[in-house]
Structure formats: C-alpha cells, structure tokens
Amino acid sequence: MAEPLRIALAGLGTVGAGVIRLLAENGELIARRAGRPIEVVAVSARDRGKDRGIALAGYDWHDDMTAFAALDAVDVVVELVGGSDGPALTLARKTLAAGKGLVTANKAMIAHHGMELAALAEANGAPLRYEAAVAGGIPAIKGLAEGAAANRIERIYGILNGTCNFILSEMAATGRDFADVLAEAQALGFAEADPGFDIEGTDAAHKLAILAAIAFGTALDFASVDVTGIARIRAGDIAQARALGYVIRLIGIADCDLAGQEAGGEAQLFQRVAPYLVPVDHPLAGVTGATNAVVAEGNFVGRLLFQGAGAGDGPTASAVVADLVDIARGNTPPPFSLPAALLAASVPADPGHRRSRAYVRFMVADRPGVLAEITAAMRDAGVSIESFIQQGHPDEEDGQPVLVSMVTHDGPEAGVARALALLEQSPSLAEAPLVMRLLG
Amino acid sequence: MAEPLRIALAGLGTVGAGVIRLLAENGELIARRAGRPIEVVAVSARDRGKDRGIALAGYDWHDDMTAFAALDAVDVVVELVGGSDGPALTLARKTLAAGKGLVTANKAMIAHHGMELAALAEANGAPLRYEAAVAGGIPAIKGLAEGAAANRIERIYGILNGTCNFILSEMAATGRDFADVLAEAQALGFAEADPGFDIEGTDAAHKLAILAAIAFGTALDFASVDVTGIARIRAGDIAQARALGYVIRLIGIADCDLAGQEAGGEAQLFQRVAPYLVPVDHPLAGVTGATNAVVAEGNFVGRLLFQGAGAGDGPTASAVVADLVDIARGNTPPPFSLPAALLAASVPADPGHRRSRAYVRFMVADRPGVLAEITAAMRDAGVSIESFIQQGHPDEEDGQPVLVSMVTHDGPEAGVARALALLEQSPSLAEAPLVMRLLG
Known part of the structure; x- marks a missing residue:
C-alpha cells in the first residue's frame, strides 16, 4: 500500500476528538478505500491536559498550531479551531503558502476569506477542502460541485442551521413560544449559550454564501446576504401558517441572473436567509429537528435534495475525513469548483423587483378601524390580498394586542414594503409587522 | 485551456439525444468546470436517418459502435444502448481493453458484469463510471463512494424504481387498483409497454446490487437479491396501511454482517427488493411520483438521504456528463470504490433469522371460523399479533372474498413463513396471503 497521508490536527474539541475516534474505528476500511492509510501525526489544542476520552500519547503535540505549516512530516492540516480570523486564518494561510493541503470545517473563515484562500491554494498547488463547513455530514458541496457539475444551477436553497430548525419544529410540535423553546434547546445542548450566530441567521448566511459561489460560479459575497433571523416568530405565526397549509423554516436561498453579465455587465446575485412558509407537501417541510437539507435545481437534472445531520461530532468528522x-x-x-480567477464578479440583486407571495403579520390593538387601515395601505401600495385571518385566542386577555395575518397574491416585494411604510406611524400596531415569504 | 476530452456516443435514444443537447447548452460552463472541453466526436445508433431533433452532421458516424474502441480520436465511450449482454457488453469490453474510459447508464450490464468490467478497467488503467445506472440524476454513487467514504455503511435502502413509485403513489392518491393505474402509467409513458422489469422489481434489484457492492465492499451479487414486485398490492392494502400510519413503497434494502468474515468465514449479505410499509413521518413516505431516493446509514454520519429524478433524459444525461x-x-x-480484487466474497444472509414487524393480508371467504383459523396458525407458529383488522367495504358484494389484514409484533421472519405454511391448504383463503415488512 502507498505511503500514508499524514495529518496535523488543530483543535481537539468535540469534532477534533471525533476525527480521531473515526480514524481509529474505521481506519482500516478508509485505508482500503483511499488506497493509503490516513494517519494523524501531530495535534494541537489550547489545553494539553484536558481529558477528551482519547489517547493523545502517540501524536506529536504542538502548543503553537501554526508550526504545522513548517513540518516536513505533515501533508495536510485539519483546522477545527473556528473563528473567521485570528489563529485559524493565520494557520490556513501558512499551511497553503507552504503547499500543504488544508481541510477545515470553519464556515465563517471560508465565507469571509474563501477567495483569498482559494487563490493561495491554487497558486501553491495545495488542496483546500471544506465539506464539513456546510450542512455538517451531508456531502452537499460534493453533490453540487461534482454531482451536479453538468448543470447550470438555477436556484439553491435549504435548511442550513440545525439550531433554528430544532427550535422551529419544536415550536410547531408543542405550540410553545420562541424564548421558551430556545431555553430548552440551550439546556439540551442544541443551542449555544450565546445563540446569536444561529438564531440571527449569520451561520446559515455563511453557508449560503459558500454554496452560492459554487453553484453560480460567482465570487463569494457574504456581505450582501440579506439576513433575517427567527427570534420574532410567535407561536401564533406557526399556527396561522399551519392553518394555511405551511410550516415555517429558516431557509437560505440564492439565485443568479446572468443576463447582465452576458450583456457585458455584472451578474445579479440574490442571496437571502429568512424564515419562509414552506408548503407541507414540500420535502423541506418534513425536515425536523437539527437535520439540514440542501436543494439544488439544475437545468437538466431538475430538483436534487441532499439531507442529513447538520452538526454533531460524528457527522462533522465524517465530512472532514471524506475530504481527506x-x-x-x-x-x-x-x-470553488471553478478556478478562483474565473469566479465572476456580481452585484446584489434588488429584492424589490422579485415577485413572491408573502405572509404579513400584525400585532394590533383590537379596535374598530384597524383592519380597514391595514387593507387600505395594502390597496394604496398596489398589494393584492389573497387571504386575511384574524383569530381570537381562547386565552386572550382584554386589551392585549391581537395577531392578525394575511397572505398576499404574487407580487413585487417592493409593494409590501411600500404598504408597511404607510403603516409605520399607525398607533394601531403594537410592534413592527413581520413579513415572511412563501417558498414557491 | 487543456485538450478536449473526446467522446464517442453509442445510442441516440432519448438519453443519448439528451447528452448531446446538454453538452450543446451547458458546454461552455462545463468546460470551465472540467478544465477542458468535453466534445462528442463520434456517434452510433441503429437508424441513421431518424429525426431526433438534434443535428448529427458534425459527428463521425459509425454503423458499428464497437469500432469506437479502436479510434485514436476517442478518449471515452459513452454506452447508452442498454441490455445486460449483447452489443453493449461487447462494446464495454473492447473499450476498456483498449484503455479507453467507459461511461454507461446500463444498470443491467453493471449488475451482471460489473466485476469483470471493473477488473478489466483497473488492469488497463481505464476509468469506468456508471452514475446514471442508479437512481437517474441523483449523485447516489458519488454520495456513497466518496461523500460517505469515511463510514462503515450499516444499511442502505431506497426507492429505486420510478415506475413503481409512480404507480404506488397514484394508487394511494386515487384509491384505484393496480391494473388500472398501471394502464394509466403506460398511457402517460411512465411505464413500458412490457412493464415486467419494473413492476417485478428486477430493475430495482439491479440498482440495489450495485449500491450494496459499493456500500459494503462486497463482490456484486445480483443473483441473490430477494425480489418481490408490486403487482399483488390491492387498493385495500394501501387503505389498511394508511389507517395504521404507513404508506407502501417498493424498497430496495441491503445490509451486511461482517462478523463471519472477521472470524475467517464469509460476510452475510442481505439484499431485498420488496414492497414495504413506510411510516408516514419517514422521509421516504413523502417521495411520490417517479422520484427516487437513496438512504445510506453510516456509523459516523448517521442517516444521509439523496433524492431526485430517477429517470428521464435530462436527469440521466446530467449523471452521464457528471461522470465525464x-x-x-x-x-x-x-x-466499486475498492479495487475489484479487494471486494469480499459473501454468502446470502438467511432471511429467516431476520427480525421485523410484518403486515400480512388475507383474502378470505367471509365465513365463521376463518379468523380463528388464521389466529390459531399464528399462535402455533409463535407469531405474536399486534393488530388485526377486518374491514367490510361499503360496496362489497355478498360472497366476494373479504380483505383481512394483521400486523405482527417484531419477530423472526421464519415465524410468519411457518404460519402461512400451516394455512396453505385452507379452503378459507381465496388467494395466497401477501406479506409486507414494516420499514424499521
């Protein structure tokens, strides 16, 4: 059998320890499949003394992980430290500059610095792989970049954050409110103590920007992802959606209009992370708990769906070792499937021109005239209303705001924005309206 | 840009024409992704004069496709002729023996001759790829062999035949009987005029045997797939299943017990194609119409699902060109992911020892005593009954057989077989009982 592929592992948290366990348990099988053994030779972590349930005696320990880049005995560095900048980025740059391979699960670093790192990798003939950075154990990047390589990708979308999906499906299953379920998710370890990156949609936006670059051949543009989180969703929204035949999911969605580029200008790249109403018979509606799913629509293959565990040490280690x-x-x-130099510049698409059906929810003081006020604003903004629901809750207290929701007909997103601007000063609204699009 | 990859295309049916259309429409994009153009240089089909809606003037036409193997101007032969033996196999052998690559969508040929062809490919340093042979446009082989490469695969299963899935989901949606829906599927082009390969499960068994070899690293063993088709399923079965919280799907399922092999003996390979009762909340229950789906359960990644179009010219062409x-x-x-020489011999697992819950359906003469007779046979065979349903149909005619079904508790499959053997001579049964397992 050929020479082993020699790995230096930076970061020994749950995923790092998972990689070591995986290589120990499946190592023989992997060596047969890979044609050569994959051997961890060096490791680095913050605390050498911590008990991780794995034996580290056989590995060359380094307090400074950036030393990996200079080790002759290392072919590939696996970076599992995290953070978009700082030590992880330093390690990545040094590793690739030294012509060594880099495998990482670091979505923030790839979303922010992927272009620079890809160019560095290509210039030095060094492989750069990051399957674990998007959708955990699911081979979504491979499925898109290789499995769907024959297609022009028309749209990519999916459930990219397990924490949010756990919270939303738990809210739907129990009827409980957001804050309550978030607290439970934190207690169960499904949500971080500081859940901002997840529930505000940033984590999903990192993944979406990476997928979009691969799907459309456009330069990574994380900064222009339009991001809305899930914290404002109420139990009442989920009940209304269900009554209409929908479930609510945090969706990352992107498409790209190349017409401008073909005319000598720039591609229009649309990237959004936001809660959507998903029809109950859509495959993403059945994705519950911390599961992730990625859908790619190709011009020949049609709709492809990849689904699996979006996080966890086992699935993430599986993706890391698949890269190895x-x-x-x-x-x-x-x-990024295309050489970095070929990735096209794009401009963010103007969402105002996009057409969609929208769910709009108001918390209103329950007094005569408010429905007329809302419907008049919609009319004046040219928004056509498909259905309008005001449901009294059995446990509602006098004087409490009431949830009123509507679904619009298909129309430009700018119309709904105009209508809400007209209502901005209304004393009838107890809080800003919540808009969620329907996944079409 | 590098030299083009030069293709000879054998077979210009819908898929062959789809490959030509795809390369024409997406060729520039594909060249950028592949790093070199992919160009069809030669074609062959039975009828040169037929109008296929594509221009063939630019291609070198060959009446004898086996001549491709000798053409210096060809790097890869794409075989879309079909048939497990005959001209397709001759072409495959000659192509690989000449050291040229072979890409095929021919599941029957791979299921029957994959081992020989893999050995030939490896001996001659020639690539052999067949993504389109399993689950149409879905990159299931890539997902399994590469995406899940870090895992010991514990089980693989899925919906592998679009015709059967169309028929079963249409039966469920309309309440109509099998023969009726089959006739409609034939009229719509979803089923062949001679539907045997599909509805008897042979086509799904070809695909399952291929997936099992890749998943478990065992030598291809199509002959020992245990195959049951869908022709005996009645509308009443679908109604009973629904009442119990299940839908019926034709499932290909395989697992492999390596314990015997590790003890110096042989691996026990279980491969079955049969209609299963699938819980309504399982991802495969939502797969309707001609869609396919493949599930792989890995020891680190957990459950991965790949879903998409199982047939059709666009999806199949997408998979063929992804291989290119x-x-x-x-x-x-x-x-087959492992070198052919490393694929392990296996023996078929004895299904009698397998444990499952089973749905058993009887068509009985509606007379006193028959329920006692059935339950006594179950008791004598040691089968424990979980639920027992006899539902009169509103339109039932006097004297017509009545559908009676039961679900057993988890137990060895041999128990149900013993019970049915006891009932074999019973004059109360209007036809042989139908057994379907519950997907666990």
Missing part, C-alpha cells in the same frame, strides 16, 4: 479521502485519492478540484 | 466531468478532472477512483 478525496485528497488521498488525488481528487482535488479547485476549491 | 470527473474523468476530465482526473477523478477516477476504482469503479
């Missing part, structure tokens, strides 16, 4: 197997086998396409 | 992109990029792992 690819490197061991010599399957090292450009990091 | 891989070859153009130099990603050519062994055809």
Whole structure:
C-alpha cells in the first residue's frame, strides 16, 4: 500500500476528538478505500491536559498550531479551531503558502476569506477542502460541485442551521413560544449559550454564501446576504401558517441572473436567509429537528435534495475525513469548483423587483378601524390580498394586542414594503409587522 | 485551456439525444468546470436517418459502435444502448481493453458484469463510471463512494424504481387498483409497454446490487437479491396501511454482517427488493411520483438521504456528463470504490433469522371460523399479533372474498413463513396471503 497521508490536527474539541475516534474505528476500511492509510501525526489544542476520552500519547503535540505549516512530516492540516480570523486564518494561510493541503470545517473563515484562500491554494498547488463547513455530514458541496457539475444551477436553497430548525419544529410540535423553546434547546445542548450566530441567521448566511459561489460560479459575497433571523416568530405565526397549509423554516436561498453579465455587465446575485412558509407537501417541510437539507435545481437534472445531520461530532468528522479521502485519492478540484480567477464578479440583486407571495403579520390593538387601515395601505401600495385571518385566542386577555395575518397574491416585494411604510406611524400596531415569504 | 476530452456516443435514444443537447447548452460552463472541453466526436445508433431533433452532421458516424474502441480520436465511450449482454457488453469490453474510459447508464450490464468490467478497467488503467445506472440524476454513487467514504455503511435502502413509485403513489392518491393505474402509467409513458422489469422489481434489484457492492465492499451479487414486485398490492392494502400510519413503497434494502468474515468465514449479505410499509413521518413516505431516493446509514454520519429524478433524459444525461466531468478532472477512483480484487466474497444472509414487524393480508371467504383459523396458525407458529383488522367495504358484494389484514409484533421472519405454511391448504383463503415488512 502507498505511503500514508499524514495529518496535523488543530483543535481537539468535540469534532477534533471525533476525527480521531473515526480514524481509529474505521481506519482500516478508509485505508482500503483511499488506497493509503490516513494517519494523524501531530495535534494541537489550547489545553494539553484536558481529558477528551482519547489517547493523545502517540501524536506529536504542538502548543503553537501554526508550526504545522513548517513540518516536513505533515501533508495536510485539519483546522477545527473556528473563528473567521485570528489563529485559524493565520494557520490556513501558512499551511497553503507552504503547499500543504488544508481541510477545515470553519464556515465563517471560508465565507469571509474563501477567495483569498482559494487563490493561495491554487497558486501553491495545495488542496483546500471544506465539506464539513456546510450542512455538517451531508456531502452537499460534493453533490453540487461534482454531482451536479453538468448543470447550470438555477436556484439553491435549504435548511442550513440545525439550531433554528430544532427550535422551529419544536415550536410547531408543542405550540410553545420562541424564548421558551430556545431555553430548552440551550439546556439540551442544541443551542449555544450565546445563540446569536444561529438564531440571527449569520451561520446559515455563511453557508449560503459558500454554496452560492459554487453553484453560480460567482465570487463569494457574504456581505450582501440579506439576513433575517427567527427570534420574532410567535407561536401564533406557526399556527396561522399551519392553518394555511405551511410550516415555517429558516431557509437560505440564492439565485443568479446572468443576463447582465452576458450583456457585458455584472451578474445579479440574490442571496437571502429568512424564515419562509414552506408548503407541507414540500420535502423541506418534513425536515425536523437539527437535520439540514440542501436543494439544488439544475437545468437538466431538475430538483436534487441532499439531507442529513447538520452538526454533531460524528457527522462533522465524517465530512472532514471524506475530504481527506478525496485528497488521498488525488481528487482535488479547485476549491470553488471553478478556478478562483474565473469566479465572476456580481452585484446584489434588488429584492424589490422579485415577485413572491408573502405572509404579513400584525400585532394590533383590537379596535374598530384597524383592519380597514391595514387593507387600505395594502390597496394604496398596489398589494393584492389573497387571504386575511384574524383569530381570537381562547386565552386572550382584554386589551392585549391581537395577531392578525394575511397572505398576499404574487407580487413585487417592493409593494409590501411600500404598504408597511404607510403603516409605520399607525398607533394601531403594537410592534413592527413581520413579513415572511412563501417558498414557491 | 487543456485538450478536449473526446467522446464517442453509442445510442441516440432519448438519453443519448439528451447528452448531446446538454453538452450543446451547458458546454461552455462545463468546460470551465472540467478544465477542458468535453466534445462528442463520434456517434452510433441503429437508424441513421431518424429525426431526433438534434443535428448529427458534425459527428463521425459509425454503423458499428464497437469500432469506437479502436479510434485514436476517442478518449471515452459513452454506452447508452442498454441490455445486460449483447452489443453493449461487447462494446464495454473492447473499450476498456483498449484503455479507453467507459461511461454507461446500463444498470443491467453493471449488475451482471460489473466485476469483470471493473477488473478489466483497473488492469488497463481505464476509468469506468456508471452514475446514471442508479437512481437517474441523483449523485447516489458519488454520495456513497466518496461523500460517505469515511463510514462503515450499516444499511442502505431506497426507492429505486420510478415506475413503481409512480404507480404506488397514484394508487394511494386515487384509491384505484393496480391494473388500472398501471394502464394509466403506460398511457402517460411512465411505464413500458412490457412493464415486467419494473413492476417485478428486477430493475430495482439491479440498482440495489450495485449500491450494496459499493456500500459494503462486497463482490456484486445480483443473483441473490430477494425480489418481490408490486403487482399483488390491492387498493385495500394501501387503505389498511394508511389507517395504521404507513404508506407502501417498493424498497430496495441491503445490509451486511461482517462478523463471519472477521472470524475467517464469509460476510452475510442481505439484499431485498420488496414492497414495504413506510411510516408516514419517514422521509421516504413523502417521495411520490417517479422520484427516487437513496438512504445510506453510516456509523459516523448517521442517516444521509439523496433524492431526485430517477429517470428521464435530462436527469440521466446530467449523471452521464457528471461522470465525464470527473474523468476530465482526473477523478477516477476504482469503479466499486475498492479495487475489484479487494471486494469480499459473501454468502446470502438467511432471511429467516431476520427480525421485523410484518403486515400480512388475507383474502378470505367471509365465513365463521376463518379468523380463528388464521389466529390459531399464528399462535402455533409463535407469531405474536399486534393488530388485526377486518374491514367490510361499503360496496362489497355478498360472497366476494373479504380483505383481512394483521400486523405482527417484531419477530423472526421464519415465524410468519411457518404460519402461512400451516394455512396453505385452507379452503378459507381465496388467494395466497401477501406479506409486507414494516420499514424499521
């Protein structure tokens, strides 16, 4: 059998320890599949003394992980430290500059610095792989960049954050409110003590920007992802959606209009992370708990769906080691499928021109005239209302705001925005309205 | 840009014409992704004069496709002729023996001759790829062989035949009987005029045997797939299943017990294609129409699901060209993930020892005593009954057999077989009982 692929592992948290356990348990099988053994030779973490339930005696320990880049005995560095900048980025740059392979699960770093790292990787003939950065154990990047390589991708979308999906499906299953379920998710370990990155949609936006670059061949543009989180969703919204035949999911969605580019201008890239109403018979409606799912729509293959565990040490380690197997086998396409220099510049698409049906929810003081006020604003903004629901809650207290929701007909998003601007000063509204699009 | 990858295309049916259309429409994009153009240089089909809606003037026409193997101007032969033996097999052998790549959508040929062809490919350093042979446009083989490469696969199963899935979901949606829906499927082009390969499960068994070899690293063993088709399923079965919280799907399922092999003996390979009762909240229950889906359960990644169009010219062409992109990029792992010489011998697992819950349906003469007779047989065979349903149909005619069904508790499959053997001579049964397992 050929020479082993020698790995230096930076970061020994749950995923790092998972990689070591996986290679120990499945190592023989992996060596047969990869054509050569994959061996961890060096490790680094903050605390050498911590009990991780794995034996570290056989590995070359380094307090400074950036030393990995200079080790002759290392072929590939696996970066599981996290953070978009700081030590992880330093390590990544040094590793690729030294011509060594880099495998990472660091979505923030790739979303922010992926272009620079891809160019560095290509210039130095070093593989850069990051399957674990998007949708955990699901081979979504491979499915898109290789499995769907024959297609122009028309749209990519999916459930990219397990924490939010756990919260939303738990809210739907129990009828409880957001804050309550978030607290439970934190207690169960499904949500971080500081859940901002997840519930505000940032984590999903990192993943979406990466997928969009691969799908459309456009330069990574994390900064222009339009992001809305899930914290404002009420139990009442979920009940209304259900009555209409929908479930609520935090969706990352992107498409790209190349017409401008073909006319010598720039591609119009649309990237959004927001809660959507998903029809109950859509495959994403059945995705509950911390599961992730990615849908790619290709011009020949139609709709492809990849589904699986979006996080966890086992699934993430599985994706990290799949990248190592690819490197061991010599399957090292450009990091973003196209060479970095060929990734096209784009401008953010103006969402105002996009057409969609929208769910709009108001918390209103329950007094005569408010419905007329809302419907008049919709009329004046040219928004056509498909259905309008005001449901009294059995446990509602006198004087409390009442949830009123509507679904619009298909129309430009700018119309709904205009209508809400007209209502902005209304004393009838107890809080800003909540708009969620329907996934079409 | 590098030299083009030069293709000879054998077979210009709907898929062959789809490949030509795809390369014409997406060719520039594919060349950028693959790093080199993919160009069809030669074609062959039975009837040169037929109008296929595509221009063939630019291609080198060959009446004898086996001549492709000798053409210096050809790098890869794409075989879309079909048939497990005959001209397709001759072409495959000659192509690989000449050291040229072979891409095929021919599941029957791979299921029957995959081992020989893989060995030939490896001996001649020629890539052999067949993504389109399993689950149409879905990159299921790539997902399994590469995406899940870090895992011991514990079980693989899925919906592998679009015709059967169309018929079963249409039966469920309309309440109509099998023969009626089959006739409609034939009229719509979803089923062949001779539907045997599909509805008897042979087509799904081809695909299952291929997936099992990749998943478990065992030698292909199509002959020992235990196959039951869908022709005996009645509208009443679908109604009973629904009342119990299940839908009926034709499932291909395989697992492999390596304990015997590790003890120096042989692996026990279980491969079955049969209609199963699938819980309504299982992802496969939502797969309707001609869609396919493949589930792989890995020991680290957990459950992965790949879903998409199982047939059709666009999706199949997408999978064929994805293989060509891989070859153009130099990603050519062994055809069955492991080198053919390392694929392990196995023996078929004895299904009698397997445990499952079973749905058993009887058509009985509606007379006193028959329920006692059935339950006594179950008791004598040691089968424990979980639920027992006899539902009169509103339109039932006097004297017509009545559908009676039961669900057993979890137990060895041999128990149900013993009970049915006891009932074999019973004059109360109007036809042989139908057994379907519950997907657990």
